[in-house]
Structure formats: C-alpha cells, structure tokens
Amino acid sequence: MTLVTSLPPGARVPDDRLLGARTTSLTEHRATYPVPPQPGRRSLDELIARIERAGLLGRGGGAFPTAKKLRAVAGARGTPIVVVNGAEGEPASAKDATLFQQAPHLVLDGAAWAAAAVGATNVVVALERTDRATLAVAQRAIAARAHESSLTFELAELPPRYVAGEEHALVAWINGGDAKPTYGRVYESGVAGRPTLVDNVETLAHLAQIACFGSDWFRRLGTAAEPGTILCTVGGAVARPGVVEVPIGMSLGSVVRAAGGATEDPQAVLMGGYYGAWLGRDQLTDAVLTNAHLKPLGVSVGCGAVVVLGTSSCGLVESARVLGWLARESAGQCGPCVHGLASIADGMRMLALGHADRGTVDRLQRWGDQIEGRGACSYPDGAVRLLRSTLSACADDAQLHARGHVCAGGQRPPVLAVPRRPREMEWR
Numbered sequence: 001m002t003l004v005t006s007l008p009p010g011a012r013v014p015d016d017r018l019l020g021a022r023t024t025s026l027t028e029h030r031a032t033y034p035v036p037p038q039p040g041r042r043s044l045d046e047l048i049a050r051i052e053r054a055g056l057l058g059r060g061g062g063a064f065p066t067a068k069k070l071r072a073v074a075g076a077r078g079t080p081i082v083v084v085n086g087a088e089g090e091p092a093s094a095k096d097a098t099l100f101q102q103a104p105h106l107v108l109d110g111a112a113w114a115a116a117a118v119g120a121t122n123v124v125v126a127l128e129r130t131d132r133a134t135l136a137v138a139q140r141a142i143a144a145r146a147h148e149s150s151l152t153f154e155l156a157e158l159p160p161r162y163v164a165g166e167e168h169a170l171v172a173w174i175n176g177g178d179a180k181p182t183y184g185r186v187y188e189s190g191v192a193g194r195p196t197l198v199d200n201v202e203t204l205a206h207l208a209q210i211a212c213f214g215s216d217w218f219r220r221l222g223t224a225a226e227p228g229t230i231l232c233t234v235g236g237a238v239a240r241p242g243v244v245e246v247p248i249g250m251s252l253g254s255v256v257r258a259a260g261g262a263t264e265d266p267q268a269v270l271m272g273g274y275y276g277a278w279l280g281r282d283q284l285t286d287a288v289l290t291n292a293h294l295k296p297l298g299v300s301v302g303c304g305a306v307v308v309l310g311t312s313s314c315g316l317v318e319s320a321r322v323l324g325w326l327a328r329e330s331a332g333q334c335g336p337c338v339h340g341l342a343s344i345a346d347g348m349r350m351l352a353l354g355h356a357d358r359g360t361v362d363r364l365q366r367w368g369d370q371i372e373g374r375g376a377c378s379y380p381d382g383a384v385r386l387l388r389s390t391l392s393a394c395a396d397d398a399q400l401h402a403r404g405h406v407c408a409g410g411q412r413p414p415v416l417a418v419p420r421r422p423r424e425m426e427w428r
Contacts, residue, residue, distance in 0.1 A: 036112035043074035054215035060200030076195035087165030092305035095231035104141035110204025129157035178427035234259035237310035264310025272302025275382035277389035314409030340371035354406035
C-alpha cells in the first residue's frame with residue numbers, strides 16, 4: 001500500500017496545529033484533511049516511516065515513540081485493532097476532552113491512519129462514561145463518517161477511575177473485565193486476543209497531521225529530540241486557567257504566561273498532574289518543557305498538566321488531599337497500594353493538620369522507599385514521586401507543621417481538586 005496524500009483544492013496547511021483545527025463538521029474538516037486510506041490487511045509502511053522521521057512521542061504521559069508502537073502492532077500475528085484512549089482520569093488535565101470536543105474528526109482521522117498503518121479494520125473509542133459532553137460529540141462524529149469507509153468505529157464508555165486509562169486496564173475492561181491494570185503485551189494480545197494499538201487522543205491528532213502535512217512540517221516546532229507542540233492544561237494561580245498549545249522546548253514561565261500569567265508569586269509548580277511532581281521555587285527559573293530538561297529535576301512533561309501554587313496556599317495541605325484520593329483510587333491489587341499508600345496518605349494528613357511529630361517526615365520518606373518499585377503496577381510509584389517532591393519543595397513548611405505551627409494556607413480554597421466518587425465506585 002502506497003502513501004498518497006492529496007489535500008483538497010485550496011486547502012491551507014495550518015500553522016496553529018491542533019487547537020486551530022476547530023470544527024465538529026466532517027464537511028468542514030474535509031476541506032483541509034483528505035479521507036484516510038481504506039483499511040486493509042497490509043501495513044502502510046511508508047506512513048510508519050513518516051511518523052518515525054517526525055519523531056512523534058506519545059502524549060499520554062509515557063512519551064513512548066509512536067512509530068515503534070505502530071511497527072510492533074503491524075508485525076504481530078493476527079488482525080490488529082486500534083483503541084483511542086480518551087480516558088482522561090487525571091483531574092489536573094482537560095486537554096484530551098477539550099481536543100476531542102473541538103476537533104473530533106482530527107482525532108478519528110488519526111485513528112483511521114493508524115489503522116491503515118497496522119492493518120486494522122476496527123477502532124474502539126474509549127471515553128469516560130461520566131463525560132457526557134465528549135461522548136455526545138464522539139457519537140455524532142462517528143455517525144457522520146459511517147458511509148465514508150469500511151473502517152468500523154465502536155464507542156466504549158469506561159468507569160471514571162484514575163487507573164482505567166492505563167492501557168492494560170483499558171484492554172481488560174473492553175474484554176469484559178474490571179478496569180484494573182494487568183500484565184501482558186497488548187500489542188501482541190490485547191482486545192479479543194488480537195494485536196492492539198492503544199494511543200492517546202492527542203497523539204492520534206498529531207499522527208493525522210503528520211500523515212497529511214509531513215514530518216518536516218511537524219518538526220518546524222519543538223526541539224530536535226522532542227519535536228512538535230503539546231497541549232498543556234494550566235491551572236492554579238493563573239489568570240486564564242485552561243488548555244493551551246505550545247511548542248515543546250518552551251520555558252515553563254512562558255507556558256504560564258500563555259495562560260495569562262501567574263496571579264500570585266509562585267512558590268511551586270506541579271508538573272505532570274497528580275502522577276507528577278512539584279518543582280520548588282528555586283527550580284522554576286530554568287525549567288524547560290522537555291523531558292530531557294525536566295528529568296534531572298525528578299519530573300517529566302507527563303500529560304502536560306501545569307498547576308501553579310501561589311504563596312497564599314499550602315503545598316502540604318494540597319498534597320495531603322491528593323495522596324488521600326490516590327490511596328482511595330487504588331485498584332487494591334497489592335500490598336504497596338492497599339497498605340503503603342494508606343499509611344502515606346494518613347501520615348501526610350496528620351502533617352498537614354499539624355498533628356504530626358518530628359519523626360513524621362523521616363517516616364514518610366522511609367515508607368516511600370519501601371513501596372517504590374514493589375507494586376503490581378507503577379501506580380504507587382507515582383504517589384511516592386508526589387510525596388517526595390512535596391517534602392522537598394515544601395521542606396521548611398514541613399518542619400514547621402511537624403512542630404505544630406500550621407500555616408494559614410490550609411484555609412484557602414483547594415488548588416488541587418479531587419473528584420467526588422461513591423465510596424464503592426464500580427470498576428465495570
């Protein structure tokens with residue numbers, strides 16, 4: 001199968017990338033984007049090579065090379081299936097829902113191009129069942145393209161759990177099980193035992209644009225090692241909280257200014273969401289939005305969530321609330337989650353309230369060391385990362401709280417909100 005991209009007459013190659021492709025109408029979308037190739041049994045090797053030259057990394061948090069995923073699925077035995085992962089369980093992120101609602105056909109085109117690349121004939125679009133607005137947009141978009149090709153789209157409504165978007169949990173749910181992490185190589189045996197490509201909403205939108213406009217166009221923005229743009233959900237003490245699209249490699253300060261700038265002097269910034277880490281005041285000046293620059297600081301770009309903590313708030317109180325929520329959101333499949341996260345959450349809560357003793361900080365550090373890397377999945381490692389960065393970024397406050405001197409920041413409205421769930425939220 002040969003890759004032929006024929007743009008419609010008069011079509012304009014966009015400079016404003018994802019958020020500039022704003023239309024829910026398939027007719028308007030097709031004025032710029034051609035119909036993707038029909039599904040077939042042979043993989044579209046030329047497209048995979050184009051994605052590889054573009055250097056597209058996954059935008060779901062793991063930053064895995066997209067072309068490598070495509071090649072693995074295309075080379076597996078059996079007829080593949082493509083899963084669009086829109087299960088945005090991260091409370092600090094709204095980028096996937098925003099993108100899907102504004103440009104659903106760009107996302108579905110990405111899934112169609114990916115299907116052509118791996119030889120799939122079926123696509124499952126997975127969204128949280130409580131996100132009725134995005135589900136409605138997805139239903140209309142899928143219906144609009146029902147007669148455009150022989151590619152089959154199916155909508156799956158996931159339970160709103162934090163780990164439901166982990167690819168093994170997502171595949172387990174589609175297969176009729178609970179939305180909890182499991183083991184195995186989904187690219188070899190995933191949905192219905194078939195080779196399965198699971199890609200994030202934003203990743204697929206980028207894939208569609210690379211397929212149409214080429215790898216050189218994609219590389220005009222970003223860095224050589226991490227090209228392109230990224231959607232960031234900026235919140236906390238900023239003038240215009242919301243989703244912004246910025247080139248990778250931009251300074252963290254510029255990302256905050258893209259959201260209207262900070263409304264308070266920042267004391268810390270949470271990078272990567274609740275599975276990420278705090279950057280302290282002394283780290284903010286030199287922070288750059290690339291994984292290469294952030295890794296020495298103990299954090300990554302992750303899902304692109306950026307939350308500014310102003311000086312009037314308390315980082316200990318904010319993190320204690322999130323760690324308590326993460327403990328409750330655990331799938332409960334291993335001791336580090338069931339016991340370890342609960343102990344850490346309780347210790348942080350006591351510290352935030354000023355009811356701890358002077359040994360609490362050391363105990364929290366020790367508990368983090370004991371559970372890191374020992375979970376059934378990497379979920380507890382994310383909680384440990386948040387814990388350690390809190391104790392580092394808020395070291396002075398932690399010592400004051402341990403001596404019973406509670407700051408006034410705990411009386412402020414929450415900066416890091418956590419969803420309210422029924423006590424026994426189902427996993428199906």
